[in-house]
Amino acid sequence: MLETIRKGVLKKGVVTDRYPYVPYMPYDGHLGMPMVDEAKCTSDKVCEQVCPTTAIRFAPGQLSIDLGLCIFCGECARRCPHQAIIMSKEFELASKRREGLVRFYVVQQ
Amino acid sequence: MNDPLLAIIQAALILGLAPLVTGIIRKVKAVLQSRQGPPILQPYYDLQKLFRKSSVVSSDASWVSIITPYVCMAAMVVAALLVPVFVTASFGSLGDLIVVVYLFATARFFMALAALDAGSTFGGMGSSREMMISSIIEPAILLAIFSAALITGTTDLAGISQVLVVGGYDLVRPTLFLAFAAFFIATLAENARIPFDNPATHLELTMIHEAMLLEYSGKKLALMEMASMTKLVLFIAIAWSAFFPFGMATEVAILPVAIGLIAFLVKLLLFALAIALIESSMSKMRLFRLPNLLTGSFILAFLAVMSFYIL
Amino acid sequence: MNERLMGEIIASMEEELANGIKKTGIKGNHVWMTVEQSVFPKIAGHIHNSWGATLVSMHAVDNRFISSDYKLCIILALKGEDDFVTLVTSVDSKDTVFPSVTPEIFSADWYEREINDMFGLQAKGHPDLKPLVLYDDWPEGTYPLRKDFAADSRVLRIPRPYNYRNVEGEGVFVIPVGPVHAGVIEPGHFRFSVAGEPIIDLELRLGYVHKGIEKISERMPYSKGVLLAERISGDNSFAHSLAYCQAVEALCNAKVPERSRFVRCIFSELERIYNHLGDVGGIALDTAFSIGAQHAYILRERVMDINDLLTGSRFLRGVNCLGGVWKGIDERGRSKLIERLVMVKLDFQEFYDEVIGTPSVMDRLETTGVLSYEAAKDLNIVGPGARASGIDRDVRRDHPYAAYRDLSFKVPILTQGDVNARFQVKSEEIFESISIIEQALSNMPEGEPRIDIPTPEPGRTAMSLVESPRGELLHWIVSGEGKPFRHKIRDASFHNWRAMEVAVLGNIVPDFPLVNKSFSLSYSGNDL
Numbered sequence: 001m002l003e004t005i006r007k008g009v010l011k012k013g014v015v016t017d018r019y020p021y022v023p024y025m026p027y028d029g030h031l032g033m034p035m036v037d038e039a040k041c042t043s044d045k046v047c048e049q050v051c052p053t054t055a056i057r058f059a060p061g062q063l064s065i066d067l068g069l070c071i072f073c074g075e076c077a078r079r080c081p082h083q084a085i086i087m088s089k090e091f092e093l094a095s096k097r098r099e100g101l102v103r104f105y106v107v108q109q
Numbered sequence: 110m111n112d113p114l115l116a117i118i119q120a121a122l123i124l125g126l127a128p129l130v131t132g133i134i135r136k137v138k139a140v141l142q143s144r145q146g147p148p149i150l151q152p153y154y155d156l157q158k159l160f161r162k163s164s165v166v167s168s169d170a171s172w173v174s175i176i177t178p179y180v181c182m183a184a185m186v187v188a189a190l191l192v193p194v195f196v197t198a199s200f201g202s203l204g205d206l207i208v209v210v211y212l213f214a215t216a217r218f219f220m221a222l223a224a225l226d227a228g229s230t231f232g233g234m235g236s237s238r239e240m241m242i243s244s245i246i247e248p249a250i251l252l253a254i255f256s257a258a259l260i261t262g263t264t265d266l267a268g269i270s271q272v273l274v275v276g277g278y279d280l281v282r283p284t285l286f287l288a289f290a291a292f293f294i295a296t297l298a299e300n301a302r303i304p305f306d307n308p309a310t311h312l313e314l315t316m317i318h319e320a321m322l323l324e325y326s327g328k329k330l331a332l333m334e335m336a337s338m339t340k341l342v343l344f345i346a347i348a349w350s351a352f353f354p355f356g357m358a359t360e361v362a363i364l365p366v367a368i369g370l371i372a373f374l375v376k377l378l379l380f381a382l383a384i385a386l387i388e389s390s391m392s393k394m395r396l397f398r399l400p401n402l403l404t405g406s407f408i409l410a411f412l413a414v415m416s417f418y419i420l
Numbered sequence: 421m422n423e424r425l426m427g428e429i430i431a432s433m434e435e436e437l438a439n440g441i442k443k444t445g446i447k448g449n450h451v452w453m454t455v456e457q458s459v460f461p462k463i464a465g466h467i468h469n470s471w472g473a474t475l476v477s478m479h480a481v482d483n484r485f486i487s488s489d490y491k492l493c494i495i496l497a498l499k500g501e502d503d504f505v506t507l508v509t510s511v512d513s514k515d516t517v518f519p520s521v522t523p524e525i526f527s528a529d530w531y532e533r534e535i536n537d538m539f540g541l542q543a544k545g546h547p548d549l550k551p552l553v554l555y556d557d558w559p560e561g562t563y564p565l566r567k568d569f570a571a572d573s574r575v576l577r578i579p580r581p582y583n584y585r586n587v588e589g590e591g592v593f594v595i596p597v598g599p600v601h602a603g604v605i606e607p608g609h610f611r612f613s614v615a616g617e618p619i620i621d622l623e624l625r626l627g628y629v630h631k632g633i634e635k636i637s638e639r640m641p642y643s644k645g646v647l648l649a650e651r652i653s654g655d656n657s658f659a660h661s662l663a664y665c666q667a668v669e670a671l672c673n674a675k676v677p678e679r680s681r682f683v684r685c686i687f688s689e690l691e692r693i694y695n696h697l698g699d700v701g702g703i704a705l706d707t708a709f710s711i712g713a714q715h716a717y718i719l720r721e722r723v724m725d726i727n728d729l730l731t732g733s734r735f736l737r738g739v740n741c742l743g744g745v746w747k748g749i750d751e752r753g754r755s756k757l758i759e760r761l762v763m764v765k766l767d768f769q770e771f772y773d774e775v776i777g778t779p780s781v782m783d784r785l786e787t788t789g790v791l792s793y794e795a796a797k798d799l800n801i802v803g804p805g806a807r808a809s810g811i812d813r814d815v816r817r818d819h820p821y822a823a824y825r826d827l828s829f830k831v832p833i834l835t836q837g838d839v840n841a842r843f844q845v846k847s848e849e850i851f852e853s854i855s856i857i858e859q860a861l862s863n864m865p866e867g868e869p870r871i872d873i874p875t876p877e878p879g880r881t882a883m884s885l886v887e888s889p890r891g892e893l894l895h896w897i898v899s900g901e902g903k904p905f906r907h908k909i910r911d912a913s914f915h916n917w918r919a920m921e922v923a924v925l926g927n928i929v930p931d932f933p934l935v936n937k938s939f940s941l942s943y944s945g946n947d948l
Binding site (some may be wrong): 141143388391396398 | 426603
C-alpha cells in the first residue's frame with residue numbers, strides 16, 4: 001500500500017490540469033476547426049468537391065462550413081490550390097443551437 | 110446522559126457532515142490516483158441538483174418503492190438521535206444500541222424489498238448479494254457491541270461512552286481493540302466499500318449497493334444517497350464512541366465541548382483517510398471469497414467477547 | 421505460392437472433390453479455384469482440416485449484372501506459409517440456396533448468417549439461420565447488399581419476434597443485459613442463463629450499430645474510401661485505413677516508397693501500444709484496482725499525446741493515403757517520440773510490477789474466463805486472445821506487410837487462456853512494439869513519403885490482411901468504375917465475439933465484465 005503511494009502520487013504529483021479554469025493549447029498541426037482566409041479564396045470550389053461529408057457549401061459570394069457535418073479530416077486544407085483554408089487549432093466549438101455550428105465566410109466570386 | 114436537546118444538535122451535526130465525509134474520501138482517492146478529483150463539497154451540489162428533479166417510478170412498482178426512501182431516511186435520522194458525537198449524551202430513552210442496529214436492518218430490508226419491487230434483474234441480483242453479506246456481518250456487529258456492553262455494563266451508547274471516558278485508560282483492554290477491528294471490517298461491508306463493493310463502478314453486473322439504487326430518480330434518489338452517506342458517518346461515530354470515546358465531553362461546558370468537537374472531527378478524518386487508503390490499495394474481492402473476510406470479522410468479534418472473560 | 425504447392429493441394433484431395441474443380445489460377449501468393457457448388461463445403465473442409473488452414477473470410481458478391489449469378493468466396497490461409505487459397509463458387513440467382521460450410525468449418529457460422537441477411541442466399545444445413553446484423557423489424561425479402569437495393573431507400577419496419585436459445589431447469593434465471601447499459605459504452609445485448617451466480621449459458625445479440633459501411637463504400641471514390649475506412653472502428657483507425665490503402669495499392673500493382681512503409685509500421689505500433697495500454701488499464705479498473713488503472717490510463721494519454729504531436733490527431737486519423745503517408749516524421753518529432761517511448765517503457769514496467777504484486781488483483785485475474793486451445797482453434801479466434809490460448813499466429817510475422825519483413829520482434833504465446841494470460845500477452849506486446857518502433861526509427865530510409873497512384877481498372881480483385889491491436893483484419897476489394905464494386909471488411913471482433921460465449925461458462929456474473937474487457941472487443945467493427 002505504501003509502496004503504491006510512494007511511487008504514485010508522491011513521485012508524480014497530480015497530473016491532470018484544471019481545464020477549463022486553465023487554458024489548453026494543442027500542438028501545431030492539430031486538426032481543429034477549418035478556417036478560411038477570405039482574401040485568398042477565389043471560389044474555385046475544389047474544397048467542396050473533396051469534402052467527404054458535404055460540409056462545405058458555396059453560395060454566391062459566401063462560403064459556409066457546417067461543423068456539425070465536418071469530420072476534421074483535413075482534405076480541404078490539403079487540396080486547396082491557394083492554401084486559403086487551413087486547419088486551425090481551435091477545438092472549443094460547442095454551441096447551444098444547431099445553427100450556431102455553421103460558420104460563414106465572405107469570399108470573392 | 111439522556112438529553113433530547115443535545116441529541117438533536119448532534120443529529121443535525123451528523124446529517125450536515127455526512128456529504129462532506131463522502132466528498133473527502135472521493136478527493137483523497139482521486140489524489141492518490143494522481144487526478145485533481147471533484148471538489149470536496151461536490152456531494153452537496155449533487156444532492157441539491159437531485160432535489161430539484163422530478164421522480165420517475167416504474168409502472169410495475171407498488172407502494173413499497175414509494176415509501177422506501179422515506180423509511181430509510183427516517184431510520185437514519187432516528188439512529189442519529191441515538192448516537193453520541195462530541196458529548197456523552199443521546200436521546201437514550203428512545204432506545205439503546207440494539208435499536209440502532211435494527212434501525213439499520215430495517216433500512217436495509219426496505220431497500221432490498223424495493224429493489225425486487227421494480228421487477229428488474231439487477232435489483233434482484235443486488236438484493237441477494239446484499240442479503241448474503243449482511244447475514245454474516247450482522248452477528249459480527251452485535252457481538253462487537255456486546256463486548257463493549259460487557260465492559261461497561263450498559264447497552265445504551267451514551268452510557269457506554271460515559272463509562273469509558275470516566276474510567277479512562279484503566280478500562281482499555283484487548284477486547285476494545287479486537288472489537289474495533291471487527292467493527293472496522295463491518296463498516297467497509299455495510300457501506301459498500303472496497304473490497305466488498307466498488308462505489309464508483311458503472312458495471313451493473315458487479316454492483317451490490319448501487320444495483321439497488323438503479324430504479325430511483327430525483328428526490329427519492331437524493332434521499333437514498335443521503336441515507337447512505339449518513340449511514341457511513343453513523344458507523345464511524347458508533348465505532349469511536351463505543352470503543353475509544355476518549356476526548357468526548359461528559360458535561361456541557363465550553364472547554365470540554367470544544368475539545369470533544371475537535372476530537373470528533375479529527376477521529377472522523379482519520380477514519381475517512383483510512384477508508385480511502387484501503388480502497389486505493391486493493392481491488393474488489395471475488396464475490397465468493399467475501400464470506401471468508403466477513404467470517405474473519407465475526408471471529409474477531411467473538412475473540413473480543415472471549416477475551417473479556419479470559420483476560 | 422507456386423504450381424508445386426497447388427499441385428500438392430489438389431493431389432491431397434479425394435477423387436470426387438478434385439473433379440469438382442473447374443478452373444484454377446495463381447496470382448502472387450494466392451491460388452484461386454473455381455469449384456462446383458456441391459463440393460464447395462467439402463473442399464473447404466478438407467483444406468481447413470488437413471492443411472491446418474485458418475478461415476479468413478467468407479462472403480458473397482452480387483454478380484447478377486455481369487454473370488447472372490452470385491459468387492460465393494471463401495478465403496483460407498495456409499498454416500505456416502504466406503499463402504492463401506480462395507475457393508469461388510456460383511449461386512444461382514433464382515434458386516438462392518447453397519450447401520452450408522458450417523458442418524465442415526464451425527467458424528463459418530456467423531459468415532453464413534451475414535450472407536443470408538445481406539444477400540438472401542440461404543445456407544442449407546446451417547443449424548440456425550437467425551438474422552445477425554439486421555434488426556427484428558427489417559422486412560423479410562429485402563436484402564441490403566444486393567445491387568438492386570438503393571443505398572438511401574427507406575423500408576417499412578414490421579416487428580417480428582426473435583428466438584433466443586432457451587435454457588430450462590430448476591432455479592435457472594435469465595438475465596437480459598443491454599442494449600442500453602448503465603455506463604457509456606456501445607450497445608449490445610447479452611442473455612445470461614444463470615443458476616444463482618455461475619453462468620450456464622450466454623447468448624450474444626449484436627448488430628445495433630450496423631451502419632451499412634460496405635454499401636456506402638460502393639459509391640465512395642477510392643480517395644474518400646480511406647476516410648470511410650478510418651471510421652469503421654474508432655480506436656483501430658490506422659489499421660483499417662492501412663488495410664484499405666494496401667488493398668487499393670495492390671489493385672493497381674503500385675509499390676509505395678520505402679520510407680512510407682517504415683512510417684506505416686511506426687504508426688501501427690503506436691496504435692497497438694495505446695490500445696493495449698487502454699486494455700490493461702481497463703482490466704485493472706474492472707477489478708476496482710483504481711490506482712493501477714489510472715496509472716495505465718495516464719500512460720495511454722501520454723501515448724495519444726505523442727500521436728497528436730506527430731500527426732495532429734490523437735487517434736492517428738488523416739495519416740494514411742493512397743500511395744503512402746501524407747508526411748513522414750521530422751527530426752523534432754523523432755526525438756520527442758524516442759523520449760516519450762523511454763518514459764513509457766519505464767513507467768509501464770512499474771505499473772506491471774504493481775499489478776503483479778497486488779494479490780487481490782491477481783486472485784481476480786487467474787483462472788477467470790478460460791478459453792481452451794481447442795475452443796480457440798475451432799472458433800478461429802485471432803489476436804492477443806488467441807495467442808494467450810496457445811495459437812501461434814501473428815499476421816506481422818506470418819504474412820508480412822509494410823516493413824515488417826525487415827524488423828525483428830518476438831510474438832508472445834501463452835497457453836493458460838485465462839484473463840491473466842491475456843494480460844501478460846498484451847503487456848509483452850507493448851514492450852515488443854516499443855522495440856519495433858525504435859528499430860524502425862533507426863533504420864528509416866530517406867525518400868518521399870508518398871507517390872501518386874493511378875485509379876485501378878475495373879474487374880480486378882485484391883485483399884490486404886493487417887494485424888490490428890485486436891487481431892487480424894481483412895479488406896477485400898473488387899474494383900468497379902473509380903470506386904469499389906464490392907468491398908468486404910472483416911474486423912477481428914467478428915471472430916472474437918464468439919469467444920465470449922465459451923469463455924464465461926462456469927464463471928460468476930460479476931466476472932463477465934472482466935472477461936469482456938480482457939478480449940477487447942469492438943461492437944462497431946463487428947456490426948459494420
